[in-house]
Amino acid sequence: MDHSRSRSAVLAVVVALSTLLGLAGPAAAAPYCGITWGSLAKTADAPDTESLNDVRVGRHACFDRLVVDVGGQDAWFDSYDVRYVPHVTAEGTGDVVPLRGGAALQVTVRAPAHDAHGNATFSPVDRREVVDVSSFSTFRQVAWAGSFEGQSTLGLGVRARLPFRVLTLAGTPNSDHTPRLVIDVAHRW
Known part of the structure; x- marks a missing residue:
């Protein structure tokens, strides 16, 4: 059994699933706002x-x-x-x-x-x-x-x-x- 090929296949599946689930890859293009206003009157x-x-x-x-x-x-x-x-x-x-x-x-x-x-x-x-x-x-x-x-x-x-x-x-x-x-x-x- 070729372990390096198995690891590569498993890694490819993990990366693909992570990307689909939003766990990896670039974040959404939401700006960083640093808002500290609060919600009190x-x-x-x-x-x-x-x-x-x-x-x-x-x-x-x-x-x-x-x-x-x-x-x-x-x-x-x-x-x-x-x-x-x-x-x-x-x-x-x-x-x-x-x-x-x-x-x-x-x-x-x-x-x-x-x-x-x-x-x-x-x-x-x-x-x-x-x-x-x-x-x-x-x-x-x-x-x-x-x-x-x-x-x-x-x-x-x-x-x-x-x-x-x-x-x-x-x-x-x-x-x-x-x-x-x-x-x-x-x-x-």
Whole structure:
């Protein structure tokens, strides 16, 4: 019996099975992100006079991004509460806002969706689908939960309870370049 030929055949079978099972060979092309954000609530409660103007989303290599545009008199905005909750509730009624996904982020922006004269500054066409996230890695749905008593709430359905961060970006007063609240949710832990 030729032992070297037997070992070669066994080695070839092991390598083939390992490759099929993903145990050997190059790793998937997932970027290394080094995310250390965590999943606990992020809040800031500075007094502000801004109003909510728009909601948009973006996809990045390591996270999905929700951007809330606020505007008014200030260049800065720093008044929000973003946290995982069992159910997002609607402003004013407390009704549960249904969301797709394995986890729900409640995004409360302490800015109304109307100006000082009661004119709407933001009114989504579809409250259940504020923006299209159908091709996103982490986001499953962005729903409008309303605006009441000086604050507005969005429900963000995500794939699972994943790390997130909240950033505020300054704007230029009385211009189209308004302050923004940014919520990034990682694609993985």
